Amino acid sequence: MLVERLLTTYLKYKNARLLRFNEFEELSAPVPEVMREYLLYIHIPFCEELCPYCSFNRFKLETDLARRYFRALGKEIGMYKDRGFDFSSVYVGGGTPTVLPDEMAELLMRLKTDFSIREISLETNPNHLDDNIVEKMKQAGVNRLSVGVQSFNDDLLRQMERYHKYGSGEEIKNRLSSLMGFFDTLNVDMIFNFPTQTAEMLEFDLETIKEIQADQVTFYPLMVSDHTKFELAKRFGKISYDQEKMFYDKISDSLESGYSCGTAWCFSRKKSMIDEYVVDYDEYIGVGSGSFGYVRGACFANTFSLKDYIGLVDNSMLPLMAKRRFKLKDQASYYLMMKLFSTSMDIDVANYRFNGQFESLLFKELNALRLYGALTKKGNRLILSKKGRYMWVIMMREFFTGVNNFRDICRSVIKQGS
Ligand code: SF4
Structure with a gap:
C-alpha cells in the first residue's frame, strides 16, 4: 500500500510537469511522416444531459450548434488531408458521439471515401441502443461500439444520475444482450472504486458481464480532475484509493477465464480495438474542440471553446491552442x-x-x-x-x-x- 501511495504522489508531480502547456511553443501544425499509420480521434463534445462526475470536454446539446460543429469537423479533417495525413483507424469519443446520428453517419461515410480506413470505434450511451441508431452506425462502418454503462446496480446508477436517463441496470443489460454479435465488438464501459460502491456491487456487475457474454469490458478506476474530486467528495464522501487494489484484483480474477487483457483494465474475448487507442497507435491526430494529438514527440491540444473552434475552422485555420514538445x-x-x-x-x-x-x-x-x-x-x-x-x-x-x-x-x- 505504501508503494502505491508513493507512486501516486510521484506520478501526480510527474504528469503535472509533463502536461504543462504553459511553455507555449510556436504553434506550427503537425506534419506527417512518410509510411506512418495514424489514428484519427474525433471529439463530439455534446451530451443530452451532463453527469456530475465527468471531467471531459462536454456541453449540453444544442442541435443547431452541434450541426455547425459537424460541418467544422469535416473541414478540419480536410485540412489534415491537405497536409498529407492518411488515417487507417478512427476513434470517435465524447461527449456522446451519437447525439445526431445522421450527421455522425454522414461524416464516417465521407472518411471512408477520403482515407484508408480499416476500423472505426465509436462511443455511445445506453439510451442510444435503439434499432434506428445502431443500424445507421453499422451501415456507416462502425466495427466497435463502446457503451458507457458504469454499473448495473440501480442505486449506483441513481447516484451517478444515470438511472432516469438510461434506464435500470436490468433494462440496460437486456439491450446489450440483444445486441451481442451485431458489431464486430460490443464493448461495455464500467467503473470501479466509485466512493459508495461496495465489493458486492462490483461482484454483481462482474456476474452480469459474464451472463451477457460481453465481447469486451473496460473497467475504469474512478479518475477525476482535482476540481471534480472535490465536488464528488461533497456529495458522496471522500475519494479514497484504499480499496482500489481489492476491487482491481476482483475484476482480474473474475475475468481470468474467458477473457484476455487488451490492456491492464480492458478484457476481451477476441482481438479487437480498445478504448485506449494510444496503446496501438504511437501517433494520432485529434480533431474537434478539446481534442489532443501526438505527432513526432509533440503533443497538440485544440481549443476548448466551441465558439473559437467553429470560428477558426470557418476561417480555414487549424484550431490549435497549445503544443508541448517532449x-x-x-x-x-x-x-x-x-x-x-x-x-x-x-x-x-x-x-x-x-x-x-x-x-x-x-x-x-x-x-x-x-x-x-x-x-x-x-x-x-x-x-x-x-x-x-x-x-x-x-x-x-x-x-x-x-x-x-x-x-x-x-x-x-x-x-x-x-
Ligand atoms: S454522458 Fe458521458 S461524456 Fe456526457 S456528461 Fe455523462 S459521462 Fe460525461
Missing part, C-alpha cells in the same frame, strides 16, 4: 507507459523507434520495475506481472487525471458554453 527521455517514458499498458511490448521495436537508445534512456526505470517484480523480460518482450498490471492501472489513472486537470484549466478560461 524531451527524448519523456518521449521514451510515454512510449513505455502506453505500450506496456497492453501488458507486454516488443523491446526491439522500441529500440528501433528510439535509434537503439530506448533501454539506455530508461535504464534506471526498467531495472527498478524488474526489481519490484512489475515486469519480466522473455526473449524480446517485456511482460507485466500481475503486480505490474495494478501498478500500470495507477500510472494510467494518474496520467488521465493529469489530462483531466489540464482540461479543467482550459475550460476555466473560456465562458461556460461558449
